[in-house]
Amino acid sequence: MFFRLICLLFIGLSSATLFSQSVFYTTDAVREIQIDFYDENWDHLLDSLYVEGENGRILANVVIDGSTYYSVGVRYKGYSSVSVNNIKNPFNIKLDYVIEDQNHEGIDKLKLSNVIHDPSFLREVLSYEVCRKYMPASHANYANLYINGVLWGLYTNVEAVNKAFLIENFGSKYAPFFKCNPADLNIQIGGLNSDLSNSHGPDSAGYLPYYDIESDYGWSHLYHLIDTLNTVPEEIDKVLNVDRTLWMHALNYSMVNFDSYIGYGQNYYLYLDQANQFNPIIWDLNMSFGSFRLTDASQLFYGGFDISQAQNMDPLIHHNFISVAPRPLMTTLFESERNRKMYLAHIRTIVDENFVNQDYSTRAESLKEMISQDVLNDPNKFYSNDDFISNINDHVALVSSICPGITQLMDARSEYLSAYPGYSGEPAISNISHSSEGVMLGTDVWVNADIVDATYAHVSYRYGNNQRFVSAQMFDDGNHNDGSAGDGLYGCLIEGCSNSVDYYLYADNDTSGVFSPARAAYEFYNMHSNISSGDLVINEVMSNNISTAADPSDTFEDWIELYNTTQFPISTNNLYLSDDLTNVLKWQLPNHVIPPYGYYVIWADEDGNQGEEHANFKLSNAGETLSLSHADSSVIDNVTYPMQNIDIAYGRSPNGVGDFAMLPPTFNASNDMVSVVSEQHTHLLSVSPNPFKDRLTIHLKGGYSISDLYGRVVLKGSSPVIHTSDWSPGVYYVHMDHAPYHAVKILKIR
Numbered sequence: 183m184f185f186r187l188i189c190l191l192f193i194g195l196s197s198a199t200l201f202s203q204s205v206f207y208t209t210d211a212v213r214e215i216q217i218d219f220y221d222e223n224w225d226h227l228l229d230s231l232y233v234e235g236e237n238g239r240i241l242a243n244v245v246i247d248g249s250t251y252y253s254v255g256v257r258y259k260g261y262s263s264v265s266v267n268n269i270k271n272p273f274n275i276k277l278d279y280v281i282e283d284q285n286h287e288g289i290d291k292l293k294l295s296n297v298i299h300d301p302s303f304l305r306e307v308l309s310y311e312v313c314r315k316y317m318p319a320s321h322a323n324y325a326n327l328y329i330n331g332v333l334w335g336l337y338t339n340v341e342a343v344n345k346a347f348l349i350e351n352f353g354s355k356y357a358p359f360f361k362c363n364p365a366d367l368n369i370q371i372g373g374l375n376s377d378l379s380n381s382h383g384p385d386s387a388g389y390l391p392y393y394d395i396e397s398d399y400g401w402s403h404l405y406h407l408i409d410t411l412n413t414v415p416e417e418i419d420k421v422l423n424v425d426r427t428l429w430m431h432a433l434n435y436s437m438v439n440f441d442s443y444i445g446y447g448q449n450y451y452l453y454l455d456q457a458n459q460f461n462p463i464i465w466d467l468n469m470s471f472g473s474f475r476l477t478d479a480s481q482l483f484y485g486g487f488d489i490s491q492a493q494n495m496d497p498l499i500h501h502n503f504i505s506v507a508p509r510p511l512m513t514t515l516f517e518s519e520r521n522r523k524m525y526l527a528h529i530r531t532i533v534d535e536n537f538v539n540q541d542y543s544t545r546a547e548s549l550k551e552m553i554s555q556d557v558l559n560d561p562n563k564f565y566s567n568d569d570f571i572s573n574i575n576d577h578v579a580l581v582s583s584i585c586p587g588i589t590q591l592m593d594a595r596s597e598y599l600s601a602y603p604g605y606s607g608e609p610a611i612s613n614i615s616h617s618s619e620g621v622m623l624g625t626d627v628w629v630n631a632d633i634v635d636a637t638y639a640h641v642s643y644r645y646g647n648n649q650r651f652v653s654a655q656m657f658d659d660g661n662h663n664d665g666s667a668g669d670g671l672y673g674c675l676i677e678g679c680s681n682s683v684d685y686y687l688y689a690d691n692d693t694s695g696v697f698s699p700a701r702a703a704y705e706f707y708n709m710h711s712n713i714s715s716g717d718l719v720i721n722e723v724m725s726n727n728i729s730t731a732a733d734p735s736d737t738f739e740d741w742i743e744l745y746n747t748t749q750f751p752i753s754t755n756n757l758y759l760s761d762d763l764t765n766v767l768k769w770q771l772p773n774h775v776i777p778p779y780g781y782y783v784i785w786a787d788e789d790g791n792q793g794e795e796h797a798n799f800k801l802s803n804a805g806e807t808l809s810l811s812h813a814d815s816s817v818i819d820n821v822t823y824p825m826q827n828i829d830i831a832y833g834r835s836p837n838g839v840g841d842f843a844m845l846p847p848t849f850n851a852s853n854d855m856v857s858v859v860s861e862q863h864t865h866l867l868s869v870s871p872n873p874f875k876d877r878l879t880i881h882l883k884g885g886y887s888i889s890d891l892y893g894r895v896v897l898k899g900s901s902p903v904i905h906t907s908d909w910s911p912g913v914y915y916v917h918m919d920h921a922p923y924h925a926v927k928i929l930k931i932r
Contacts, residue, residue: 206246206287207321207341209307209549212556215292215339216245216328217256217275224256224329229266232258239279246286255279261367263298263468270335270562272296273327288791291344294327294337299469301565301585302573303557304546306338308588309437309467311545312536316528316704317429318351319464324553335560336553343451343463344396346791352461353647353772353794356734357454358400361465364392367446377447379508380412400454407452407460415514419650423459424515425524425703430462431512432528435497436537436599438591439467441474443511444500456648456774462511472586489577489586493594497529497602498522520638523695524688526604531700533605537596543589546574607693609636614687614698616709617663623681623713624750628663630673631656631698636689639672642703643685646753646775651703656687680775681717682710682753710756712812718752719819720810721745721781722833724847725801726826731783731849733796739787740801742808743850745838746776756813759784761799763820766811769797781850827911830929844873846913846929867918873929876907885919906930 206213219242221227227240239255258264259274275292278284286292297303306322313319320341327334341347345355362376374381375392382388386405393404407421418424430450434442442449442464451463472492487495496502500509501516515521536542557563557570569578576587599605610633617628633639639656656672658664664673672689686702688695699705722743724730733739742759746752753775760768772794776782785796801808809820821842823832831847834840837854845853868881880886880902888897888904890912897904909930916926 206289207323207339209311209321209323210552211323212336212553213323213325213339214245214247214328215275215294215325215337216331217254217273218243218245218330219256228256228258228271232264233266239274239276241280244275244277246292249286251277251281251284251286253280254284259293260295261363263296268296268298270296270298270564272298272337288346289341290346291342293340293342294325295340295468296564297336297338297468298564299473299580299585300573301569301578302546302550302588303336303338303553303570304549304574304588305470305473306340306468307549308542308546309439309470310340312437312532312542313433313464313467315535316433316532316701317426317464318347318461320347324556326556333559333561335562336556338468343465347463348453349791349793352453352455354456355793357397357456358403358452358460359395359397359454360400360404360452361394361396362392362443362450362452363394363448365394366391367448374508375447376450377443377508378408378411378511380408380510381508384409403454403460404452411510411514415517418514419459421458421460423455423457423461423650424521425651426461427511427515428521428525429528429704430464431515432497432525432532433464435495436529436532436595437467437470438472438492438495438595439470439474440472441466441469444509445474447507447509457644457650459650471588472591475583486583489584489591492586493591494598495595497526497599520690520695523604523690524697526602527608527695527697527700529599529602530605530608531697533596533599535700537592538600542592546588550574604694607635607691608696609639609689609691609694610634611639611687611689611696611698614707618679618709618711620711622711623679623717623748623752625679626675626677627679628673628675629656629685630664630671631687632670633658633672633687633689634670635691636672637691639687639689641674641676641685641687643676643683644775645680645683645751646755646773648774651684651686653688678750680751680753681713682708682755682773684708684773708755710753712814712816713752713818715818716839717746717748717818718754718757718776718810719745719747719834719838720808720821721838722831722845722848722853723801723808723821723823724826724829724831724849725803725805725823726828726830727847728828730829730831730847733785733787733792735792737787739785739789741849742784742786742797742801743833744776744782744784744810745834746778746780746782747838749778751775751777754782757818758811758813759797760809760811761786761801761806763807763809766809766815766817767813768799783850829913830911844911844929844931846927867916867926869916869926869928872926873931874906875931876905878904878906878928880904880916882916882918887917887919889915889917 231238239257242254242256244251244254255276257274258271260272263272273294278290310322322340325337325339327337348355364375386401410421434444449466452460455461475486500512575589578585613632615630640653642651642653644651654674656674658672660667662673665671684706686706687698725740727738754771755773757771758767760766786801788800789796805824807822810818831845833845833853835853837852870879885900887895889895911930914928
């Protein structure tokens with residue numbers, strides 16, 4: 183069976199992230215944050231809220247690097263890092279708690295960690311730096327915190343995983359979103375936390391204590407994920423980004439981060455992306471590099487482990503041994519031999535790019551030098567200055583255990599992992615090529631690569647962010663544009679290309695697997711070609727939307743509808759919309775695929791905080807010119823629209839190909855005047871002309887009523903001819919008296 187892939191003109195390396203993060207989280211800088219509480223007994227109030235399990239906040243003014251914010255809400259954050267006996271507790275600061283939209287450089291929430299579990303002060307910042315290379319993960323740096331004018335200490339300043347994070351990394355924020363932390367952490371071996379097991383039965387209500395929903399809906403989606411993972415795992419890739427999950431496990435096991443899913447089944451998020459797959463988001467890395475060693479829920483180390491055991495921890499322990507507590511996100515995925523090879527390939531990439539080459543040690547020393555004086559000045563830190571200085575390389579005694587030195591752990595850990603079965607012996611992929619040679623939309627293309635020592639290879643591809651990656655097998659059999667059979671040149675025919683594709687290659691043998699690029703699928707290759715004029719058109723424009731269609735925030739905004747006139751999927755990657763002919767590259771469209779004869783609506787509201795489908799300009803109701811262009815500024819389509827009445831659109835008629843005219847709005851649908859009369863009644867009711875101006879003829883046996891867009895009846899009668907010169911322009915509906923659910927939509931123009 184042949185598969186489809188997009189035809190290509192240009193090859194480049196891309197990443198899934200939008201890279202729009204504020205400089206506030208620049209790692210090589212120590213921020214200054216001042217909290218001035220309104221209440222003198224602020225510490226007692228915060229202690230009380232924490233003890234009572236309340237998420238309430240108390241008020242304060244906050245100064246961030248000299249910028250002042252008023253009526254900010256403050257509470258403690260975390261679980262094991264908070265104590266009423268601590269002076270230095272972690273803080274959750276909500277800048278827009280009282281004042282709507284108050285933010286610092288686009289950031290409305292600060293999360294300050296007190297570094298209670300890390301004598302080195304390095305674990306959280308260093309770990310997040312590693313994670314961000316391979317999956318969406320928070321930015322983190324340092325901040326000196328002052329409370330009521332008194333230095334409280336040096337904190338780690340970690341980007342919140344909130345809706346701003348979702349916009350930055352997934353392009354949307356309204357889909358199902360869960361924080362996977364139980365309300366009451368069960369620390370007993372075998373205890374159930376946020377482990378995605380189906381132990382709580384078939385009713386999603388049974389899972390409420392274990393998952394904190396942070397979206398307006400989504401419990402049925404979460405239960406569908408849990409049910410699929412546990413009962414029909416062969417379909418798991420339809421609802422879960424399996425590759426992203428393997429990356430999370432690889433990071434946790436490589437850096438021995440057991441205060442996570444692999445430990446107590448907690449400290450991660452889940453977000454349903456535009457491709458309808460849940461994505462895990464790694465969180466809370468303050469106990470990485472072996473600082474948390476209580477349990478991993480496995481047969482071998484359910485009672486904890488020492489430094490030597492941490493150095494030599496089997497990354498497939500939940501496959502090779504018994505899971506004492508359910509861990510289906512590992513055990514189910516690891517049942518697949520290919521998943522295990524992919525997982526170990528990700529571990530190889532992490533270890534080779536960060537630890538074998540000693541980059542992590544160099545970076546740790548640099549961070550240590552930067553914060554050294556701030557740590558020494560910290561009056562409330564939990565460890566001595568000597569502990570801080572030594573813990574980068576040597577272990578430090580904690581109250582009930584030992585915190586390993588970071589290099590002490592990771593040098594031995596990388597040596598162990600480098601020798602682990604499946605780490606080495608992988609195929610080699612090179613000389614990736616394709617046969618498009620400037621071919622446009624809808625053309626077939628061969629994809630080829632030299633692959634040495636492989637028994638299997640595939641191309642994984644998608645047309646846009648709203649599609650999941652799917653795989654097409656590559657062959658070295660002499661029948662797939664691959665030269666001679668067995669010569670190491672692999673090929674795959676891809677039919678009916680689009681204009682853009684994100685893709686990567688994977689190959690394996692009996693021993694090991696390999697990706698190209700190595701950080702796939704977070705990084706991937708992209709190939710694209712320009713589309714022809716007429717393939718994708720501006721189909722409908724609405725600059726006076728009062729009640730026709732609301733965006734996901736329930737706001738009626740201007741909108742622009744694009745229409746794919748072809749039988750092939752078209753990607754909006756590297757395309758631009760503009761309302762300024764002197765700057766046709768004003769706003770870059772997101773990487774979105776429009777299906778054949780499909781529609782794509784862009785909200786023109788200057789509000790990128792709502793999602794990637796919101797342009798950086800609004801439409802002028804006085805009329806203006808819109809353009810759709812390629813990245814080289816060549817124009818694909820343009821339209822000059824006039825002033826519009828309330829809830830009247832300016833669209834092509836016939837749909838997609840005709841001239842523009844004032845029309846009843848057909849949001850995300852065909853502009854053709856298809857009546858809402860059912861087929862068995864079409865011979866009974868017809869209206870002409872449509873659109874109409876001063877006169878309207880109704881062809882109907884019997885009476886009728888006419889209502890406006892708001893459902894108000896403006897006329898009842900049976901006369902076939904109606905004089906309408908005094909009617910207001912707008913949308914109306916003609917209803918049959920004896921079949922009130924059948925009507926024709928009509929438009930009165932000026």
